[in-house]
Amino acid sequence: MKRLLKGGRVVDPANGIDGVHDVLVDGDRIAAVGRDLPADGATVIEMPAGLVVCPGFIDLHVHLREPGQEHKETVATGTASAVAGGFTAVACMPNTSPVNDNANVTAYILGKAAEANLARVYPIGAVSRGSKGELLADIAELRQAGCVAITDDGHPVATALLMRRAMEYAGMFGMPVVEHCEDPSLKGDAVAHEGYQAAALGLRGMPGMCEALGVERGILLSELTGAHFHVAHMSARASLRAVRKGKETGVRVTCEVAPHHFTLTDEALASPIPYDTNTKMNPPLRETADRDAMLAGLADGSVDAIATDHAPHHYDEKNVEFDRAPFGIVGLETAVPLSLDRLVHAGLIRLPRLVELLSVNPARILRVPGGTLAPGAPADITILAPDLKVRIEAAALRSRSKNTPFDGWELRGGVAATIVGGRTLFVNAAVEGLRGI
């Protein structure tokens, strides 16, 4: 069945397109992109003014919590949250119960994803068995089963030796090693960023250098092995400095930043709600200079991708003392409004760059199809409403968990519709004129 999305602004930087174009979708593929395309039997959908048609967004870093922690989220609820957030695909982390360190768990996850049939799911497998940091997991088997990368996310790979081996081994398949960068001895039992706010609130802090140490290690080992090293949820300016230098010297390093790290600072721990556990995550919200460095990196190209680190936790788990609460917040449904409001409308980046950060580069990093609207590409499309007034309502999130610090925020910009493989899986009721899309 054919559909013609007519007259919308198409932003497809992979193909050098930014302007009013028509997009012809045939079945699960893009058939053509051009001006004044003939309808030729397709259902014509006039794109309402102001909407932007992009290749589908891909979230590199999501915790779907299944198997084992279904009270927080399932693959079904997580992928529903993803499409509501404008994401056509997500890469999910292996720190489930049991850990995704073998083909069975990978198959289970993919089975659930097929059942839900919403956003595409690309599992990321564990580096080590049980993520314990002792023995390598069966990486080839994971690859075979469908994993696109490996990580021991939740914590760093335990030793430099193991990291080296993982890089060499995964390098066989060109799989990136994704790293939660941190020095555990420096982190200790810290729960916040080491700085004035933590000192005033009486919370144990970890300095930005704690993350940067892990970044530096990974970059040096990447230089040694030639493997692709990807920095997960980067937050500190010292980390960005290391990444820039690594790139300059030709090391295969990429990095992602989460929306909360380019929006909030550690001041959020004190106000408006002191000790709000929805401001507790790892890496933590850092001081203004770090947040501003992330913004600069997003603007100047040294940051490759925006990824949410969507980490659902049940209300009861977060409704405890700050130091006892688990780290993490949900992010799938707040990423696009925050990115449009704080990056595009703030004048820091333009839409083509945003599409690179959310679609082109994630596809390239994970080596999966997507990031493009070229003819023959999968019909994964994210339609944005950049001027839509959006109010974040935690209670209305489709995620099973509602742990977000952005409840009540009013932002400019949202998702109009999400199409995966030609199927429209989400339409924003607040946007007019999209019926029948």
Next chain:
Amino acid sequence: MSAPARTPDQRRTDAAPAVTALRRKDLLGIADLSTEEIALILDTAEAMREIGDRPIKKVPALRGKTVVNLFFEPSTRTRTSFEIAEKRLSADTLNIAVATSSVVKGETLADTALNLEAMRPDMIVLRHSSSGACHLLSRICRSAIINAGDGMHEHPTQALLDAFTIREHKKRLAGLKVAIVGDLLHSRVLRSNIHLLTKMGSDVWVCGPPTLIPADIARFGVRATSHVDEAVAGADVIMLLRVQLERMEGAFFPSLREYFSVFGMTEARLRLAKPDVMIMHPGPMNRGVEIASEVADGPYSVILEQVANGVAVRMAVLYLLAGGVEHEAAA
């Protein structure tokens, strides 16, 4: 005819005070208090202290009010002090000592609070090992919450009784040089005292090994140094903070012996301060670690006075927070 202008920390006469009420539900920290509110608490404490000298040490002010002392950390001194204060005001007191262990997964603080709420206590005095526990309780409970020490965050009544003690001797807080020496990083007493003393115009110096000085300490309006002689020179008040054995294990300093030799308050170091210097300690003391025994028991020490003043200060806080108003919980 109006009262002559006075700085907030000078002792009141019969003239009307600038602020006559604590318009708040809880006392969670000194950081939230204005200088006028601090002065009000100290002035009220003065009136309360006299009650301890009477033959019948009781007034009916809080008659019929239920106050729960909810202590998640063991404490004889603070809990007893609060209990005496509550009883002197004729309140009904209830002591709950919760044994905590990170291994034992008992009832969450939120559930404990909800269960307590059902019994409608008027006030809850909370001591807990997590910073921010009082804020969590305050969001859940309608009762007035008094922070008796939360993790490393604040211990407001300690700072208030410290200020009361200083004011007794020096008649003011503004312009005094106060040196605070010890484990600054982990101390809630430090934070509360820094807030209070800087608000009231003291010149605050904090001193300890660099490993135990909190990040960005200058932003708190204090001078920080690792040279104890510099901190103590010309000081009007020296406060010693407890240094715990466990800190050695965190590699904060190599040994208690070394700590004492570099930072311990000895009679020799004392002589660098003003001749009428006050030696203070929130207790319990580690003799021979942060303070030499001769100094703890010497003529400059007001450590026992601090304890005595604690009851009066806590009576003032209880009285000023208790009102006829039903408070709605925020969440």
Next chain:
Amino acid sequence: MPVVMDADRIGRTLTRIAHEIVERNRGVDDVALVGVRTRGVPLARRIARSLREITGQDVPTGALDITLYRDDLMRQSVGPQPVVRRTEIPFSIDDKTILLVDDVLYTGRTTRAALDALIDYGRPRGIQLIVLVDRGHRELPIKADYVGKNLPTSLEESVQVYLQESDGRDEVVLQPAPGGAA
């Protein structure tokens, strides 16, 4: 606003009360004055001075803060507690005749609170009440032993006592009901 008692009148009244005290108690042995804060305190001190002139004896004088004994404490619908001040009674009240001194006697509740407070201090032989103005409208069975002036008032009116020590002048003023002439 009508001045009910001027400085002169107040002075003569206090002297007259002092004489009455001496007469009723046959001297001032084992007599002590306790002023109820705030204005009862300077009044007590003035009476002590008069008694000294009359008898040559120093009558012990103390100050009593009754805030914590008020029956309306913690019952107010709006916030703050009244301010508490120090009580200073630097002598034993056991077996003495305590002369309680206050500026205005109205409902009698302040006096009740003062009696409760005094009893917590000891066991006096007796307590007598001195007031500068009795304006009527008792809500409790309380009676003054020595009255400076009986002043019938309506419930809408209020009586304000100003004293040199706290207000810079000696005057008792009747504040009229709103809308009505004095």
